[in-house]
Amino acid sequence: MKKLALSATAALLLSTGIAAAADVPVKAAPAPAAAPVSPWDIAFGAAIMSDYNFRGISQSNHKPSVNAYFEPRYNVTPNIQLYAGVGGYSIEFPNNAAAEVDFYGGIRPTFDKLALDFGVWYYYYPGGRTFLGIAPPGFEALFTPNPFCTNLFTGANASCNAIKDDLSFIEFYAKATYTFNDNFAIGVAGYYDPDWLNSGATGWYLNGNAKYTGTTLPNGIGWYVSGDIAHYWLDTTDAFYLFTNLPDYTTWDVGFGLTYKVFTLDLRYYDTDLSKAECNVLTGAHTASFSPANITGINPSGLGTNWCGAWFVVALKADLTLNANVK
Numbered sequence: 357m358k359k360l361a362l363s364a365t366a367a368l369l370l371s372t373g374i375a376a377a378a379d380v381p382v383k384a385a386p387a388p389a390a391a392p393v394s395p396w397d398i399a400f401g402a403a404i405m406s407d408y409n410f411r412g413i414s415q416s417n418h419k420p421s422v423n424a425y426f427e428p429r430y431n432v433t434p435n436i437q438l439y440a441g442v443g444g445y446s447i448e449f450p451n452n453a454a455a456e457v458d459f460y461g462g463i464r465p466t467f468d469k470l471a472l473d474f475g476v477w478y479y480y481y482p483g484g485r486t487f488l489g490i491a492p493p494g495f496e497a498l499f500t501p502n503p504f505c506t507n508l509f510t511g512a513n514a515s516c517n518a519i520k521d522d523l524s525f526i527e528f529y530a531k532a533t534y535t536f537n538d539n540f541a542i543g544v545a546g547y548y549d550p551d552w553l554n555s556g557a558t559g560w561y562l563n564g565n566a567k568y569t570g571t572t573l574p575n576g577i578g579w580y581v582s583g584d585i586a587h588y589w590l591d592t593t594d595a596f597y598l599f600t601n602l603p604d605y606t607t608w609d610v611g612f613g614l615t616y617k618v619f620t621l622d623l624r625y626y627d628t629d630l631s632k633a634e635c636n637v638l639t640g641a642h643t644a645s646f647s648p649a650n651i652t653g654i655n656p657s658g659l660g661t662n663w664c665g666a667w668f669v670v671a672l673k674a675d676l677t678l679n680a681n682v683k
Contacts, residue, residue, distance in 0.1 A: 398678040399427040399441075401618075405671035408445050411561065411588065412607025412628035413635070414663040415456065417448040417643060425458075437464040439475075447481075450642040451519045454483030462529075473531040481523045487640075489516030516657045517640040520596060523553045542566045556594025557602050562587055578615035584608060590638075600654060603634040605664070618681055620673045625666070632660030639663050 401424070407414055408421035415421070425443030432438060440461035447456050462475020526549070533543035542565065549559035563586035570579045590602035611624030628635075633655035636644050641661035650660035676682065 394679070395431040397429045397431070399425075399429060399439075399675070400677075401425055401673060401675035403671055403673040405669055407667060407669045408447060409609075409624075409626045409667060409669050411586065412605070412609075412626055412630075412664060413639060414667065415445065415447045415449070417641075418663070418667065419448060421446045435466045438462075439464065449481065449484065449519075449523070450517060450640045451481075451484035451487055451521055451523065453481035453523065456481055469535045471533045471535070473529070473533075475529055477527045477529060479523075479525055479527065484519075484521040484523060486521040487517070487519050489518035517636065517642065517644060517659060518597065519640040520554055525549055525551050525554050539569050540567070541569075552590060555597060555602070557591050559591075560589040576616060580613050580615070581611070582613070583610040600637065602638060603630065603654070605630045605634070605638075618674050618676050620671075620675070622669075622671045622673065624669050624671070626669060627666040628664045630664040632662060632665070633658075635664035636661045 403423040405421050405423070407418050408416040408423070423443065423445045425441055427439055427441030427443075429437055429439045438461075441458075443458040443460075445456040445458075447453060457480040458477060459480065460475055460477040462473060464474075465472045527547055529545060529547045531543065531545040533541055535541040543563075545563045545565075547559075547561040547563075549561070551557070552559035563584055565582065565584040567580055567582035570581075572578050585606070585608040587604065587606045589604050593600045593602060605628050607626070607628040609624050609626045611622055613620055613622040615621075630638070631650075631652075632647075633650040633652045635641070636650065636657075636659045637655050639661060641663050643663075644659040644661040646658045647660055648658060651658040
C-alpha cells in the first residue's frame with residue numbers, strides 16, 4: 357500500500373508540475389532592431405523635350421533639347437530638408453553659348469499640407485562670344501563697325517541683337533505649395549534677379565500654379581492636368597545695351613501629363629503677350645527677320661522673332677531618388 361500511495365503521489369506531483377510548466381508563458385525572441393533610416397538621399401533624372409521653353413521663351417530656337425540633373429538631399433528633421441544640385445540643358449543661344457549649367461541649393465520646410473522652398477540658383481552659360489548686332493536691310497555697309505546699332509537710336513543696340521559673351525546670372529527664389537488632398541494642389545513662387553542675363557537689368561518674376569492629379573488608371577498609369585500664369589518685371593539695361601527699358605511680360609502654360617513609375621510624358625502649350633518686336637529686344641535671336649511692322653520705339657531695327665510666341669512642347673522625363681527607386 358505504501359508503494360501504491362507513493363506512486364500515486366509522485367504521479368500527481370509530476371502531472372501538476374507539467375501542467376504548471378505548460379502555463380508558464382514562453383518569452384518570444386526579441387524582434388531585430390529596425391535599420392536606422394538615413395537622413396541622406398539623392399534625386400536625379402533626365403528629360404528630352406521638343407523645345408526648351410523657359411518662362412515662355414524658347415532657349416533652344418524651337419529645337420529639341422535634353423536635360424539632366426543630380427541633387428543630394430539631407431533631412432535635418434522629417435519636416436526640414438536641405439538640398440544642393442547641379443543640372444544642365446542643351447540650348448541654342450545667339451552668342452553660341454555651349455550649354456546652360458545650373459548650380460542651386462536651398463531649404464525645404466514643410467508644415468502639414470504646406471510645403472515651402474527657399475534657395476538660390478546660378479545660371480551659367482559657358483563658351484559664349486560677344487556679338488555687336490545685325491544691320492537692318494539697307495544699312496549693311498555700316499556693319500563693321502555698326503554705328504546703326506550703337507549710335508543712331510536710343511536702345512538700338514539691343515534692338516539690333518547685340519549680345520554679350522557671358523549671360524550668366526544669379527537668382528533668389530521662394531516657393532509655397534499647398535496640397536489640399538491627393539488630387540489638388542496650388543502654388544505660388546517669387547524669383548528675384550539682381551542682374552538678369554548679365555544685362556544690368558533687375559528682374560522680378562511672380563508665378564501662380566495649380567495641379568489636379570486624377571485617379572490612377574489601369575496598369576498603374578497616372579495622369580494630371582496643370583497650369584501656370586506668371587509675370588516678369590524687367591527694368592533698364594546697362595551701357596552695353598544702351599540703357600534699354602526692357603518690356604515686362606505675362607506668360608502662361610497649360611498641360612496634360614501621363615505618369616508610369618518614374619516616367620512622365622508631359623504635353624504642354626506655352627504663350628506670352630510679347631510681340632515679335634519685344635521678343636527680339638529680350639532675346640537678340642539670331643534667327644530674327646525684318647518687317648516694317650516690327651519697327652517700334654525700343655525696336656527701331658524692325659527685326660522680330662517668334663521665340664516668345666505660342667508653342668506646343670512634348671517632354672519625356674525620368675525622375676528617381678536613391679532611397680525610393682534604387683535601393
